[in-house]
Amino acid sequence: MLPDELRGFFQQSIEWDSVVGTFDPDEIDGESVGRFLALARTAGRITAVDPDESVDAVLRRLGLIRDGCITNGAVVLFGKDPQKYFPNTVLRIGRFRRADIIIGDHEIRGNLFSQFEEAERIIKNYIGVRYDISEEAMQESFQRKEVWEYPLPAIREALLNALIHRDYFNNTVQTQVRIFDDAIRFHNPGRLPEGVTIEMILREHSSYLRNPKVADVFYRAGLVERYGSGIERIIRALKEEKLPAPEIVSTPLGFTITMRTSPFTDGFLQELGLNDRQIAAFSFLKEHGAITNGQYQKLNSVVASTALKDLNDMVTKHVLERRGTSRRDMHYVLVRGGEGSP
Incomplete structure (x- = not known):
């Protein structure tokens, strides 16, 4: 076998988080284990635990000690300083003004629970x-409601996906989050396994666990679900906020999820000089995804020629794209991204 083929063979036959090492038991952070147990009890996903149960006993129950030795999984999940043994198990977060201009850079160390929270x-x-x-929002909790640029459930799912499904055998690429003005990208060195496609993970599918021990601990903590439903929940959360579906790419370099937010704010639309009819059509498009000349006429009570003029103006201003090959199937969709998109 060539070196890359040999490496791939071992990765398919060996689970990184079950590999044992000569780790000192003192490397495990008892407070991290305690926080996990509190989460697991709240989630109802762990049997009754003796408050005096030792860290060693908890790790054995979780399958994180084998043949009396501590596993890699125990160290990255609960270690005081996992990077002492695995230098590349850090999470990098960058804030970019453009692809070549970074205005914030963070290297997050510590165990996986700490990395997730930070x-x-x-x-x-x-x-x-x-x-x-609004009155409706205040009625729910008697407090103002926070509306984030991206739904937090989608952010959490993407973060957990990157940490849990990372290829920890790969010591050359770090887990990364890149935040742009109109997009956020999560990348981890853990491409889809042989035979699994993007199309397959976008529909109901069995869960493929590259690091089953790590995944099980996060599941017991109530932070993830089983059955490979993470991508589905990301898509649903974005759809509920009327944001574009995530872009998902798997290459030999790893797995990437990109979420986008529309660059067309109210202020930007006004700067473009759109009239009230066009802004109403924009709101319609955010909800329905596409609009036809006939729908524009009905929405704004105008004739076909006026609708065509308005729609063509939005195409010229790069707000809309024209789709279809004939008058019968002609429709318009919002331009995705914008200038400066990564």
């Missing part, structure tokens, strides 16, 4: 949030 905090500092103080 990463969510940093991402929330970089994405926009507005406050809904």
